[in-house]
Amino acid sequence: MSDTVTSETVIEVSGLGKQFVKDAVGIVALRDFDLTIAQGSFVTVLGRSGCGKSTMLNLLAGLTTPTSGTVSYRGRPVAGPRTEVGYLTQSDTLMPWRSVHKNVELPLEIAGVPAQRRTEHAAELIGKVGLEGFERHYPRELSGGMRRRVSLARMLAGDPETLLMDEPFGALDAQLRGELQAELLRLWADGGQTVVFVTHDIEEALLLGDRVVVLGPVGRIVLDRPIDLPRPRDADELRIDPEFVALHRELTAALREGAR
Numbered sequence: 534m535s536d537t538v539t540s541e542t543v544i545e546v547s548g549l550g551k552q553f554v555k556d557a558v559g560i561v562a563l564r565d566f567d568l569t570i571a572q573g574s575f576v577t578v579l580g581r582s583g584c585g586k587s588t589m590l591n592l593l594a595g596l597t598t599p600t601s602g603t604v605s606y607r608g609r610p611v612a613g614p615r616t617e618v619g620y621l622t623q624s625d626t627l628m629p630w631r632s633v634h635k636n637v638e639l640p641l642e643i644a645g646v647p648a649q650r651r652t653e654h655a656a657e658l659i660g661k662v663g664l665e666g667f668e669r670h671y672p673r674e675l676s677g678g679m680r681r682r683v684s685l686a687r688m689l690a691g692d693p694e695t696l697l698m699d700e701p702f703g704a705l706d707a708q709l710r711g712e713l714q715a716e717l718l719r720l721w722a723d724g725g726q727t728v729v730f731v732t733h734d735i736e737e738a739l740l741l742g743d744r745v746v747v748l749g750p751v752g753r754i755v756l757d758r759p760i761d762l763p764r765p766r767d768a769d770e771l772r773i774d775p776e777f778v779a780l781h782r783e784l785t786a787a788l789r790e791g792a793r
């Protein structure tokens with residue numbers, strides 16, 4: 534392990550590599566990737582399509598095995614998914630045969646929470662993501678954005694200490710996106726979770742993160758910098774803040790550099 538590891542390190546990634554084989558041709562998705570994530574931090578990972586972001590999150594979540602290198606969680610090697618880690622994937626993983634309410638309840642059911650408490654907590658989370666009135670709907674009866682919100686509520690129902698989020702708000706309209714970003718920041722401020730949030734939106738990365746990691750092809754880290762813009766951050770005010778404008782420019786340049 535690197536000397537940057539401290540007792541507050543939650544995730545430690547070292548020399549991580551992932552190669553897929555398709556039609557006998559090897560595809561390198563991630564090469565020699567190192568990352569240390571401190572407890573309670575909100576890290577946004579920014580990168581263009583295809584640079585390996587989802588592959589990296591899948592590896593952090595223990596859903597795929599690395600070709601090389603290691604991922605450890607609180608000092609122990611990650612060998613599979615764990616209940617302390619919530620993962621909001623890019624693709625829809627709701628159960629089509631369960632209603633919104635039943636989908637959100639699932640982690641509580643698995644944890645053995647009594648029915649009454651489950652119902653109350655699921656209802657509260659459904660309200661938080663703005664879906665009251667849709668409890669009895671099935672995923673096929675919802676818009677893509679609504680399904681995203683159900684997935685978010687379901688992830689939160691498991692009360693994970695670490696959240697891995699793969700472009701969770703990308704498909705939402707601007708207003709809803711803003712509301713859910715604010716809700717996520719509130720949750721984070723109250724709960725102190727560790728968040729790794731993948732996006733390809735520079736503004737979103739700056740609005741949310743206290744650290745931004747910019748990736749180039751095969752997960753090459755082009756820039757890794759703290760974002761100390763004061764909180765709470767208001768998107769409208771930020772856009773005219775000279776510090777934000779300078780950071781935006783820096784990240785734009787990093788993304789461009791990463792594309793080369």
Ligand SMILES: Nc1ncnc2c1ncn2[C@@H]1O[C@H](COP(=O)(O)OP(=O)(O)OP(=O)(O)O)[C@@H](O)[C@H]1O
Pocket residue numbers: 553554555560561562580581582583584585586587588589623733
């Ligand atoms: N299961 C797979 N089999 C073969 N190749 C894959 C597989 N998963 C990912 N890849 C390849 O690995 C590379 C990285 O993919 P990945 O999904 O991690 O990128 P990404 O940065 O998350 O992209 P996006 O922003 O578009 O979601 C791509 O070239 C992709 O084609």
